[in-house]
Amino acid sequence: MPVIPSIYSAVRYPAPDLLVTPACTLQAMMKPFPVAVAILLCLAVCAEAHFGRDMLAACNPQTQLKCGKKCVNFKKDPKNCGACNEKCKKTFACINAGCSCPPWRPQLCTDTCISVQTDPFNCGYCGNICPSGKCVKGACVGGDDACGPYSRRCAGKCRNVMTDSKYCGNCDTKCSGGTICKGGGCVCPPQKPNMCSYKCTNKMIDPLNCEWCGHDCTQKGKFPNAKCIQGECFASG
Numbered sequence: 001m002p003v004i005p006s007i008y009s010a011v012r013y014p015a016p017d018l019l020v021t022p023a024c025t026l027q028a029m030m031k032p033f034p035v036a037v038a039i040l041l042c043l044a045v046c047a048e049a050h051f052g053r054d055m056l057a058a059c060n061p062q063t064q065l066k067c068g069k070k071c072v073n074f075k076k077d078p079k080n081c082g083a084c085n086e087k088c089k090k091t092f093a094c095i096n097a098g099c100s101c102p103p104w105r106p107q108l109c110t111d112t113c114i115s116v117q118t119d120p121f122n123c124g125y126c127g128n129i130c131p132s133g134k135c136v137k138g139a140c141v142g143g144d145d146a147c148g149p150y151s152r153r154c155a156g157k158c159r160n161v162m163t164d165s166k167y168c169g170n171c172d173t174k175c176s177g178g179t180i181c182k183g184g185g186c187v188c189p190p191q192k193p194n195m196c197s198y199k200c201t202n203k204m205i206d207p208l209n210c211e212w213c214g215h216d217c218t219q220k221g222k223f224p225n226a227k228c229i230q231g232e233c234f235a236s237g
Contacts, residue, residue: 150184204231 059071067084074080074097079087081094088099091113095102101113108114109126116122116138123135130140131152147158154161154171161167161184166174168181175186178200188200195201196213203209207217210228217226217233225236 203228205229207233 059066063073063075064071065074065080065084067080072080072084074082074084076094078092078094078099079085081088081099082097086099088094089111091101091105092099093102093113101108105113105115107116107122107126109116109119109122114122116124116126116135118135120130120133120135120140122128123130123140124138128140132140132142134141147153150160150162151158152161152167152171153159154167159167159171161169161171161181163181165179165181165186168175168186169184173186175181177195177198178188178192179186180189181187188195192200192202194203194209194213196203196206196209201209203211203213205228207226207228209215210217210233211231215233217228217235218224219226223235227234227236
C-alpha cells in the first residue's frame, strides 16, 4: 500500500516555496491516484498555513473587489457599487459599477426610481396621482378616473379641477378674493390682474391701489371723487 504523506507536515514545516515542503512536492503528483488526492489536500493546507486564506480565495480582478474578508461583485453589488462601501440609494440598482435606475423601475421622480406604467403616485408622468390608487399601463383606472381627464368626483359630481373655482386643483380648494381657477390654480382674472390685500384689482384704475398696493388717491376719503387713470391719481371736483 502506498504511503500517504501527512497533510499536517506542511503546517509544521512551512517552506518559502509553496510546492517544495517535506510533504508537498511536485514529484508526489506523479504518484498513484490515492497519493495524488492526498497531495491536493496537502497543497491546500500549505497555502493556508504559509500564505493565509487570501491565497485560496483570490478575487477576480475583472468583476470583484476585496471588501473586508469577502470578494464582492463591484459591478452588481448595491452595497459595494464600483468601490467598497459605495452604497446605492434605495430603489436604485448597481449596474456596471454605477448606481442607476433598473429596467423594472426606469424613471426617476424626486430622486426615486419608479415605473410610470404602474406607480399610482406617478402614473404616466411624475407627480400624477391616481385617486383610485391604481395605475395600469401609464393610465389611472377605476374610481374617480371614470370622470375623465382633469376631472375628480367632488360632492358627488365630476368636476373639472383645472377650471372650477369651487374645486380648483382638488375637492378642497375654493378660489377667493375675486380669483378664478386656471390650470388647477387660483389666479386673478385679466381685467383685475393684480393682487392687493388678498383681493384682485387693477392698479392702473383702482383709486385705492393706484400704481401700487395701498396708494390711496382719496387720501382716506378726503377726496372721495379722486380717480386713478393709467396709474396716476387725479383729483375731481
